[in-house]
Amino acid sequence: MNSEMLVRITRYYRALNRLRAIGLEKVFAHNLADAAGVSAAIVRKDFSQLGIRGQKRGGYEIGDLVDRLGAILGKGDPQNVIIVGCGRIGKALMHYSGFEPDGIRIVAGFDTDPVVYSEVSYPVPVYPISRLGEIVGALDVKVAIITVPEASAADVAERIREAGIHGILNFSPITLKPHVGEDGTRSDVIHNINIALELEQIFYELKFPAIK
């Protein structure tokens, strides 16, 4: 499976959970295609590659699809996430309810500022960053969201790795790169989301529609 197919599978999985939540039992390839922004032919091809067959007239069983795609996506495993940097964006993400349908749980926050971590208004506990290793081990955390200012992002990423976390979603404007081992393998999975850069690209594509 390549990474484009993985993106599609996660989109199908999300759409299926939502359809199930509103009481549907069956779904057709073209419904999933609409939800995932692809063609029905691609949905059928993906499912065929995964050995999943629909019934000719009735479409696919939603419950069965959720179980099978969930197993592929490792949904049985705990998906515990921490947030490092409890400023406005970090705090907004702690309160974000959109993670729950996907089984993702924000379990703790970390900050360097004693004023921040002694506050009690957070929906999850917030700890000083010096306790990162201890808490990460206790809570079985695999992924961290970085929402610290640019100046401390690289240092924070290093401390996160030292604490044994190898998955990072980075919102700081610094582009973090995965460590590459001597044999060329990457031990970290890092996704960088640079909001200012996204906006700049939109302005540019509006100005020069030929690009893209």
Next chain:
Amino acid sequence: MNSEMLVRITRYYRALNRLRAIGLEKVFAHNLADAAGVSAAIVRKDFSQLGIRGQKRGGYEIGDLVDRLGAILGKGDPQNVIIVGCGRIGKALMHYSGFEPDGIRIVAGFDTDPVVYSEVSYPVPVYPISRLGEIVGALDVKVAIITVPEASAADVAERIREAGIHGILNFSPITLKPHVGEDGTRSDVIHNINIALELEQIFYELKFPAIK
């Protein structure tokens, strides 16, 4: 110029502005390469394609590069942005200082909730969504950030388009697609950032390192 090169140019531009802000006057291809996460050979190739030459020993003039890349990126134009949906994430983005070095200005917020838009604690004015068309015209807005809940995202996107905005950065979990004209051209530029989906993909890539 393809979209990968555009991403690199915007990264160079950001790095150059930061280097200039701390007083540097010259930069070498390998400095920009480090900042943009590419090789120095790629920086030199990009600049050569744009007709930009460095001096053999001294590197590139930062001020000159900023002017030339800025012209390519349309930096003379106002980059006014509105935020539609003034919940926690929308509000956090209004306060985000990381846009300013790039010339991006958040000029207004919109919400459907009278309680929200009558509050005075925002760093920019917040209006009822019914005034979208009027304010967008008055402030010369080209791009909107959508931070509304899933259920209202599609409707909000439609109202934004009707107000004459064709650039959207969408943080709602719905995948918004650009309108396609009868001749196959796309009139909108839409970037979707789905935070839950990013996290899911990170978990998946950690579990199956062969993907990617």
